[in-house]
Amino acid sequence: MSKRVLCKFFSHGACLKGEHCEFSHDWKASPNNVCTYYQKGLCTYGSRCRYEHVKASRGHSSASSSSTNAQQSLISDPVPQACSARTQLVGVTPVLGTPRELYASSRPLIPAAKPAWNQEFGHHDPLDDGDIGEPSGNRPADHSICSFAAAGNCPRGEKCPHIHGDLCPTCGKHCLNPFRPEERQEHLKMCEKKQKHLEALKHSQEIECSVCLERVLSKPTTAERKFGLLSECDHPFCISCIRNWRSSSPTSGMDVNSALRACPICRKLSYFVIPSVIWYTTKEEKQEIVDSYKTKLKSIDCKHFDFGNGNCPFGTSCFYKHTVKPGSYTWRHFRPPPRRPRPHRTNFVAMDDSFDVFEPLEGLEDFNAEDLFNEELTSLEMALLLMDMGFDTCDSSSDEEDLYSP
Amino acid sequence: MIDFARVQKELQECSRDIEASGIRVSPKSDNLGCLIGTIPGPIGTPYEGGTFQIDISLPDGYPFEPPKMQFATKVWHPNISSQSGAICLDILKDQWSPALTLKTALLSVQALLSAPEPDDPQDAVVAQQYLRDYQTFIGTARYWTETFAKASSLGVEEKVQKLAEMGFPEALVRSTLEAVGGDENLALEKLCSG
Numbered sequence: 001m002s003k004r005v006l007c008k009f010f011s012h013g014a015c016l017k018g019e020h021c022e023f024s025h026d027w028k029a030s031p032n033n034v035c036t037y038y039q040k041g042l043c044t045y046g047s048r049c050r051y052e053h054v055k056a057s058r059g060h061s062s063a064s065s066s067s068t069n070a071q072q073s074l075i076s077d078p079v080p081q082a083c084s085a086r087t088q089l090v091g092v093t094p095v096l097g098t099p100r101e102l103y104a105s106s107r108p109l110i111p112a113a114k115p116a117w118n119q120e121f122g123h124h125d126p127l128d129d130g131d132i133g134e135p136s137g138n139r140p141a142d143h144s145i146c147s148f149a150a151a152g153n154c155p156r157g158e159k160c161p162h163i164h165g166d167l168c169p170t171c172g173k174h175c176l177n178p179f180r181p182e183e184r185q186e187h188l189k190m191c192e193k194k195q196k197h198l199e200a201l202k203h204s205q206e207i208e209c210s211v212c213l214e215r216v217l218s219k220p221t222t223a224e225r226k227f228g229l230l231s232e233c234d235h236p237f238c239i240s241c242i243r244n245w246r247s248s249s250p251t252s253g254m255d256v257n258s259a260l261r262a263c264p265i266c267r268k269l270s271y272f273v274i275p276s277v278i279w280y281t282t283k284e285e286k287q288e289i290v291d292s293y294k295t296k297l298k299s300i301d302c303k304h305f306d307f308g309n310g311n312c313p314f315g316t317s318c319f320y321k322h323t324v325k326p327g328s329y330t331w332r333h334f335r336p337p338p339r340r341p342r343p344h345r346t347n348f349v350a351m352d353d354s355f356d357v358f359e360p361l362e363g364l365e366d367f368n369a370e371d372l373f374n375e376e377l378t379s380l381e382m383a384l385l386l387m388d389m390g391f392d393t394c395d396s397s398s399d400e401e402d403l404y405s406p
Numbered sequence: 407m408i409d410f411a412r413v414q415k416e417l418q419e420c421s422r423d424i425e426a427s428g429i430r431v432s433p434k435s436d437n438l439g440c441l442i443g444t445i446p447g448p449i450g451t452p453y454e455g456g457t458f459q460i461d462i463s464l465p466d467g468y469p470f471e472p473p474k475m476q477f478a479t480k481v482w483h484p485n486i487s488s489q490s491g492a493i494c495l496d497i498l499k500d501q502w503s504p505a506l507t508l509k510t511a512l513l514s515v516q517a518l519l520s521a522p523e524p525d526d527p528q529d530a531v532v533a534q535q536y537l538r539d540y541q542t543f544i545g546t547a548r549y550w551t552e553t554f555a556k557a558s559s560l561g562v563e564e565k566v567q568k569l570a571e572m573g574f575p576e577a578l579v580r581s582t583l584e585a586v587g588g589d590e591n592l593a594l595e596k597l598c599s600g
Binding site for chain 2: 210211212213214235241244245248255259262264265267
């Protein structure tokens with residue numbers, strides 16, 4: 001899109017079009033500050049005009065070409081590769097391989113921040129009627145494309161003095177600037193991404209939770225309109241249902257690992273649940289969701305670890321950040337503080353027991369092998385270790401979703 | 407809290423393919439926590455031809471806790487108590503999963519009828535007979551089916567006559583009665599609705 005030129009309305013603080021505006025709302029964009037009245041010969045504001053008074057003098061451009069040569073080489077953009085086809089169409093000398101002087105003289109729209117005396121033949125307004133049919137006066141890459149065409153339909157059609165962008169295959173609008181390959185690529189990328197997201201969302205609308213038998217994205221509250229992805233299989237559930245099931249107290253001899261932690265449909269054991277607003281169609285998409293979720297958690301400090309003052313039951317397989325603060329227990333003693341008496345969870349106790357077997361010499365009942373990894377590690381090292389360990393010590397990682405959901 | 411929305415959905419889903427599965431679930435009263443399920447005896451077993459009623463009561467945690475199921479019709483089967491009708495089936499206990507529904511659970515019960523597991527019995531007497539004297543077991547099971555599971559069909563002729571007197575053609579009455587499993591009221595309802 002032609003987001004290059006700063007929106008005049010925006011710069012005065014009142015653009016009604018908001019983000020739909022075809023002009024840039026980025027303060028860094030070069031402002032189109034040239035007074036068109038002055039260029040036509042009369043500006044009633046005179047020296048009080050808030051726009052720059054720059055003389056448009058295409059007439060003697062060739063004469064002064066040599067004088068601007070040096071400056072031109074400084075500010076000239078890299079010549080876009082895509083431009084040759086279009087330029088030939090409109091009858092311009094192909095830009096590629098042209099001696100600088102030739103198109104230096106025809107350079108339009110010098111950023112208005114430059115002093116006026118540098119812009120002898122500076123801006124010529126693309127709206128200027130006299131220009132229809134001879135855009136040859138400008139370097140095409142500096143033109144912004146027709147915003148009407150970019151939005152879908154240009155009423156002026158063939159007679160439009162602006163360049164009509166090429167058709168974007170994804171969004172079906174003429175919004176690809178033929179002379180700005182980077183912008184073009186960016187648009188194509190964004191468009192494809194948006195399209196994918198939209199399709200995924202559409203597809204996700206249909207997905208039903210296998211527990212409540214409702215469409216997940218049609219649930220009454222936003223908090224409920226989320227899928228809970230299981231790490232090991234691809235059966236859809238809503239986040240509340242699957243968390244409910246996994247955290248329900250094992251009654252009548254239900255086994256935590258074989259029943260509760262398993263997928264209700266295929267009974268495959270999954271160690272954690274990933275919340276997502278979108279249901280995936282491919283493995284890569286799923287991986288992306290899982291990865292971004294983990295990265296998000298990694299940026300949050302672990303409540304259990306408490307900057308080295310607490311003891312995280314998940315040890316190194318914790319998804320959250322373990323930062324050791326100077327002066328904390330772990331900092332001073334090179335190990336986490338002793339654990340408080342364990343709450344109800346029987347599987348943890350069993351795990352600790354097995355670890356204690358390997359640590360008889362330490363004589364510390366509360367010390368377990370997992371915690372050894374925490375010694376003298378910076379948070380970065382721990383993060384790396386965590387990545388490596390992944391889900392090895394699965395028993396513990398399985399619970400963290402349920403213990404503190406984001 | 408029972409997820410009543412889900413129970414409603416299950417009932418709808420179940421009534422949709424009643425023809426194919428033969429399994430029916432209907433609420434006992436206005437309260438959806440108590441239901442009655444009906445399964446036809448599987449073909450090729452001594453339970454063939456019988457219609458078995460199962461009392462279903464949904465615990466508060468449903469669907470995260472298994473529904474409580476019990477045969478209301480007396481059955482002679484190693485895994486079903488001949489006294490209380492209690493069912494010994496893993497998916498109704500520790501193998502329950504919230505992805506199972508009342509219909510699938512009843513289907514499993516139906517499958518249990520055709521595939522008894524005498525090594526894990528609920529009724530020791532029946533299991534012993536099954537293992538030691540299979541022929542007698544078959545005979546008893548068939549007799550129990552005839553006696554208890556076809557109780558409603560015993561008076562079929564009477565029902566047919568009664569409905570025929572209301573002005574419905576006899577052949578239609580007969581087929582309708584058969585379709586609804588011998589329930590006179592249901593048959594009448596169906597006949598009236600066309």
